[in-house]
Amino acid sequence: MSTNKSTIPFSRDTLEQVLKRRFFFAPSFEIYGGVSGLYDFGPPGCALQANVVDTWRKHFILEEDMLEVDCTMLTPHEVFKTSGHVDKFADWMCKDLKTGEIFRADHLVEEVLEARLKGDKAARGEATKEVEEDEDKKKRKKKVKEIKNIKLPDEEVAEYENVLAQIDGFSGPQLGELIKKYNIVNPGTGGPLEPPIEFNLMFDTAIGPSGQMKGYLRPETAQGQFLNFSKLLDFNNEKMPFASASIGKSFRNEISPRAGLLRVREFLMAEIEHFVDPEDKSHPRFDEVKDVKLSFLPKDVQVAGSNKLVETTIGEAVKSGMVDNETLGYFIARIYSFLIKIGVDSTRLRFRQHMANEMAHYAADCWDAELQTSHGWIECVGCADRSAYDLSVHSARTNEKLVVRQQLPEPVTVEKFEVEIQKKKFGPKFRKNAGTVEKWLLERTQCELEDLAKELKDTGKISFKIASIPDETIELDTEFINIEKVTKVEHVREFTPNVIEPSFGIGRIIYSVFEHSFWSRPEDKDRSVLSLPPLVAPTKVLLVPLSSHNDLQPIVKKLSAKLRKEQIPFKVDDSSASIGKRYARNDELGTPFGITIDFDSVKDESVTLRERDSTKQVRGSFEDIVAAVREITYNGVSWSNGTAKLTPFDSQSGDA
Amino acid sequence: MSTNKSTIPFSRDTLEQVLKRRFFFAPSFEIYGGVSGLYDFGPPGCALQANVVDTWRKHFILEEDMLEVDCTMLTPHEVFKTSGHVDKFADWMCKDLKTGEIFRADHLVEEVLEARLKGDKAARGEATKEVEEDEDKKKRKKKVKEIKNIKLPDEEVAEYENVLAQIDGFSGPQLGELIKKYNIVNPGTGGPLEPPIEFNLMFDTAIGPSGQMKGYLRPETAQGQFLNFSKLLDFNNEKMPFASASIGKSFRNEISPRAGLLRVREFLMAEIEHFVDPEDKSHPRFDEVKDVKLSFLPKDVQVAGSNKLVETTIGEAVKSGMVDNETLGYFIARIYSFLIKIGVDSTRLRFRQHMANEMAHYAADCWDAELQTSHGWIECVGCADRSAYDLSVHSARTNEKLVVRQQLPEPVTVEKFEVEIQKKKFGPKFRKNAGTVEKWLLERTQCELEDLAKELKDTGKISFKIASIPDETIELDTEFINIEKVTKVEHVREFTPNVIEPSFGIGRIIYSVFEHSFWSRPEDKDRSVLSLPPLVAPTKVLLVPLSSHNDLQPIVKKLSAKLRKEQIPFKVDDSSASIGKRYARNDELGTPFGITIDFDSVKDESVTLRERDSTKQVRGSFEDIVAAVREITYNGVSWSNGTAKLTPFDSQSGDA
Structure with a gap:
């Protein structure tokens, strides 16, 4: 079901009218005048969204055995202070x-x-x-x-x-x-x-009756996944790599939201956090995707002031170093196949690399899946290698180790600087600051310890300042401390995993799919069609009795029962409108199949199946028609293969 | 799979340990010390929740053709001021x-x-x-x-x-x-x-950068559905009755939350708003449920200080007037069958009616589905007839009509009081208050108009006060106004629908299901089992290779691919733990089926299927075993029927 099949140019106004008329979505609180940046999904929008989420869950979580978690949106201040959002998640x-x-x-x-x-x-x-x-x-x-x-x-x-x-x-x-x-x-x-x-941009509130605990609504789902890292690693029987995933609402208090679903204050996200060994970012299933051809807009092209896409396979892109590593590349290819599956037009999809000045300082590489719409190219999925940043900052703040411990195949001998503290002498000397000084010493890096060891050796003492004890220069001599290089045998390797994060804005993706699948019939520009893939279409089948004659009712009931049993979402339209009008209404809703029940159906339980985009029709028994719908909708079979055994049918009533 | 099969008494501590160990859920932000009343769902809890929601959607939305909507959680002050939440949604x-x-x-x-x-x-x-x-x-x-x-x-x-x-x-x-x-x-x-x-109890925040627009996080999903009433009625082609439904998070800032998942500050709700003609609350499908027998605790029994349940059918309950109407009764029966389907123990489920002093003044009747747990009887589902309250207040506040207009089968002649206003004279007399006075007059009920008409007739004028113009007594004589009984022919009936509202607290239901399905094997109190129904169990199948021998790997891969293709959630446990230990781990996770792959499997692709509760085993081909799993899990077939064609199998490795 390809798009752009019409010679009538795309009109955003027409699309918006259809989406409103069919209640895909609407401004929230409209009878109260509305609130900008807030939208409600009506029945078809809600079903479409549920189908997209269901497809996402199967495509990523089930297929890759990811660990799904559902974390709260309410988040205490301290967490976002640590993650950097309190200080940096802002617009001007x-x-x-x-x-x-x-x-x-x-x-x-x-x-x-x-x-x-x-x-x-x-x-x-x-x-x-x-x-x-x-x-x-x-x-x-x-x-x-x-x-x-x-x-x-x-x-x-x-x-x-x-x-x-x-x-x-x-x-x-x-x-x-x-x-x-x-x-x-x-x-x-x-x-x-x-x-x-x-x-x-974070919405704030107070948690609890005292009003003392400041909290925020999360602007992304990621932090909840990071904070549960140790529990997830344990759940995964300590095996690495693994991924967690989360689907849920996030909130951003945009300054002046506009552009409909593309910039909203409350939105559905689906995020994956793939935890990987920083020393080995290969991916076991990379071979399965390496030949997928994609359109890239790498950073050097952008820096040179160009928009020219690089068309190549993800295998080549990783090999050449354009994409940083296999795991990142694997997810880029999987993002592509997901987007195509739910109705994105591949010719209007590109992967744009972040330029150095756009990317957080800790990120190793970052690519956005951008979809072309009448609002320009829109970032719909981000795919970033966030290195060890998040786990490291939360670990430092809470003193909880967020690390992987792996038994080494063979013990290794390492030389490292270690600091030895005469604890008993610290108390009398530093009183209430004793713990702070000790902690400061134990948190020094190997390089810093090397310098301190030299200072201690050369001068017999070390002196330094600590931020939280601003008025004091601390001095320690060998009576209190010793810093020396020691040789150790280690059996376990301990490391903080890196994180590859594919992050999906579901509302933006859905809006782009609307634009990519919307067209008008060349013979009548007022007859609009939403060519949603059957897999995600809100309703799969419209049941249309040819007339309101009583004889047709039992067949409608019987077929309804069958579709309900097979769990194929359907609607009955037994209104008095013409067949053509009823189909036209459902073309706008994106319903891919129509089943017409006529007087022949009463005789032999045969019915007609109509395909939305081509308006082609075939005829067959209940069973065969429902089987064809199931195959095409859920098993990715094409219309021609799915209906090969059915009889082509010339409409007896026309489609007009 | 019945519960309470153990002679070992239920221990909440043991259950809580298992739920924590298997990461069904955990306190949010635990490494930051946690926040009371906030919990995260880990992978099995998240999958269980998704399955419960999926079952709910099929049981209610698909089965009854309800209109699902997804409305925002952020809500402006004015909406909750009108609904009464700003003034009354509080604890002391x-x-x-x-x-x-x-x-x-x-x-x-x-x-x-x-x-x-x-x-x-x-x-x-x-x-x-x-x-x-x-x-x-x-x-x-x-x-x-x-x-x-x-x-x-x-x-x-x-x-x-x-x-x-x-x-x-x-x-x-x-x-x-x-x-x-x-x-x-x-x-x-x-x-x-x-x-x-x-x-x-509402969390508040400010929407937009000015800080001027006060907003709340919704404490229920209902208001979004009410505000969209006109769009939904239009979407339903003006047909009545119909229901909308919504699944989403709500928020209540509890004063001192405790009791785990039973009283939390952020929780998942599923709510239905069934809009019905106030003059006809019959339900077309009531006959299908009328013989369902339930345990009721009606209000008169409670008022008399008793807890004695009334056991009767829903048909009798409605007939006797104990339950107010058929639609309310229909939903009570459907709530019952939903709860049983997802694992509630029917002997620990009762429907308790609200007493007069518990119920809002506008409610016609209200029943709670209460589940018995170690915390006592817990309200898990509310089912209330809210009359026309919500639509009326929002309509009055916004001046938007939230009504149904129905063509009368025959025109009817009605006598009614009408007020006639000399608009041109109002302006000079009342200046800026003219509109307010006019609106006040047009909003009077028939009874009020009758009184005013009498006053006007008797005294030649009427006088009254309006709350928003506190300092003035308004006087109007016949020069300004006329109020008379007129006879009219009406072709259309206009009415505000009543609302029947079944409202589900998903977290509370899930916790109760945990308690109802948890037991310990009589032979070993440390071996706990969560007898979740296969339909909602997080994982359906555990694949267990008998040993880590390389020969078994291809079979594991092949079977994994088959299960993935059939979309049956499964896990592989190829750890070095004993078979018994691996099964014990998954009994705690509620995994209903185990498939053991042994060396015979390599020869003939036969495998063993184990049932969690009975630990019974049968043997058969890949195909037959997977077919049995599918039938039992998704089509409600019993173990004995589902495995009738397979060969009973005496464990070659034991279950210990």
Whole structure:
């Protein structure tokens, strides 16, 4: 069931009307005026979402024997303080003190400069190169009232274009400077704006009746998986590598959400945390995927200012070093096959590598699966190698070891610096700080110990400062401490695993699938079709009695019972609308199959099966038709193979 | 697979150890010290939960063609203000200003009085009638330090007992009086307590960057369904009755959560809102369930101070008027069959009716499915007839009609009072209040209009006050207004549907199923078994190669591939532990089937199938064994029928 089969150009407005009319989703609390960034899924959207999640669970969790966990969304402050979210999970915003309006700083700069460039082009009499598909930006730009046909100096045009190319990379203060430099004001009123300030995107609340325990709604599901690492490793009988997975809602308090399902404040995520030996990131099943051909947009191409895709196999991509390691590559290929399975158009899917300045300092490599929509290329799945960062920070904060201990095949002899402390003398000397000083010493790295050992040997003492005892320089001589290189035989290797994290935004994926599967019948642009794959379509079968004649009712009942027993989701439409109208309604709902019950059905229990995209029909017995539906829907059989034994049928009633 | 098959008494401690050891669930953020009332589900708990939800979806949504929706958890203040949650969704708490401790007032009174009664019994030399199963209360009472063997006056004993019998019915001020009257203090320190104050159980947060829009995390999923009523009715082609349903997390900021999964701050709910004509609450499928026999605890029995169950069919219960109507009765029966299907012990399930003082004023009738556990009888499913309350209040607040309009079979002539307003004169007279006065008049009921019409006729004018214009008495004469009885022909009937609401607490149900299915093998109390029904068991099959010999590996691989293709969740245990140990581990995980691969399997691809509860074994081919597993697990076939064609097998390795 391919898309883009229509000669009628895609219209986002038409799609949005269909999605609203069929209640795939709608703004939450609409009768109260709505809240931006919050959406409810109606029955077909909800069923589609459940089917996508079910497919995800089978494709990843069951297929790979992952350990699924369900962790709470409410999270105490301390956890996100450690993970870095309290300090860094923020966007920059500018306030207009007069109107109370709030703007996201990077979006504001982008919109204003783009509007000025457009005005410049118009003034120069050049045709604007409007990217046909980016209707969203068009709408946004309309809001910028200051679009005036003013010609800009050539240098300024070049400057603006340079800024726009790097717009994702600016810090808040840098954005503030740009706003000042280019005299950017409230586009609606022309009024002045305050300098950008940071706005943390986590929703906060208080846990418990005292109001003392600050908590957040998680902005991702990952932390719950990291915190349960030791329990999961134990559950897995200490075997490595292994993956955990989690499907659940996350929350981000976006500054000014727009673009429908693409930027929302509450959303469904599916995340995998694959824990792997940092010294061996090979994957046992990599061979199964190595020939999968993908479209890559690597970082060096982007840095060179280009968008040209590299088409190659994932095997080659790993071999050449473009993709960091086999495990990362394996997941990239599996992400691809999942997306195709649920209806993504492969020609509108690319894997974009993060550039150095986008990536967290600890990450080894990161690729986003981006889907092309009328809003541009949208990041729908992230796939990052997060190294040992998360486990390390939580371990350091809680003093709980989050490590793997592996019996070495043979004992190894190692030389290492060790620190020996005269505990009894620490108490009298440091009193309440004794524990802190001891802990500081025991947490030094081998390099640091080497330096300290040298200092101790050379000067007979060491001196240092500890952040939590700011007013004191600590001095220790050999009466208190000894640091020496010792030789040890080790039987066990202890290491903190690295984490490969594929992270899926289900709502964004679903929206992209809507765009990729939506088209209108060439013979009638008002007849829209949502060509969802049968596997994820909300309803698989529409049962249509040809008329409301009583004779047909027993057959409808019997066939309903059979479909219910086979657990094939179906709907009956016995309304008085014409057959064509009833099918048209269900084409919009993405229902892949229609079964028509007519007066011949009463005689011999034969029925007609209609395929949504081609409107082809075949005829056969109840049993054979239901078997064909099952094979095509759940076992990936094609329409022509699935219906090969059935009789082609020329509609007796037409489809119009 | 029946429970209670062991002669070894149930021990909650043993169950809790098993659930923890096998990571069914664990306190969230445990390495950070945990947060009370928050739990994470580990892999088996998560799979069990997913299977319970999947069964629920099929049992209710698919079977009854309900409209599933997925609404946001974040909810603006106004919605819960209207629903009554902002004002009434609260518990009463007492603070100890010295220690900062906070007590839930009703629990405190209950614990202290119970402790005193116990001390009294001891002083009188009477044996305390300890309810064997209520270990939780025992633990709580231990915390009450003031248990002293002091004999109380007989009247005081009677008073305490009377208070305890009504403990769920006291208001906050009443609890405050009891605390004063009985001199109840902080049981730990003896220090004084502040009078009870209300604590709202909703978590609050701010939506958007301005911090101006107050929001809450929903404490139930229902409101989202009510707010979407008109869209759902439209989606259902205006047909009535119909039901919506929702599965998702809800949040309650409990004052002092305890009792594990039974009282938590974040929990999974599954709720149905069945919209029905208030004048016809019959149910078309009631006949299918009318003979289901249930245990009822009706309100009059409770009011009479008894716990004696009434055993009767749901058909009789509705006929006698004990259960208000057929639709409510239908859902009670369907709740019963769902609970049995997922492993609830029918002898420990009762339906308790709410007494008049427990029920909201608008509710017509309400029954809770209660499950008996070591914590006592626990409310796990509520089933209430909420009348037209919710739709009415949201409609009144938003001025959006939330009604059904039905074409009458024949036009009817009605007499009704109507108010006629001289709009043009309202503006000059009332200025900015004109709209408010007009709205007030148009919203009067027929009874109110009748009174006003009389006043107007008798005195030539009407006068009234409006809450939102407090300082003014409004007077209107016939120049401004006319109120008269008119005769009208109506073709359409307009009504606000009533709502029947079955509401499931999934975590509580799962915990009760744990207790109902847990037992220890009589021959060895350390060998525990979770007799979960195969349908919901986390893993269906354990694959056990008899030894780690290389010859067995290809068979393990082949069988794994087959099970994966059939989508039967399974695990391989090829560890070096003995067969018996490996099975014991999986008995604790509730895995219903074991397949042993031995050296005969290499020769003829035959394998042995073991049943968890009986440890019976049969032998057959791959195909036949997998077919048997599928039939028993998913099609409700019994072990003896499912394995009738297979060969009984005497263990060659024993189960020990």
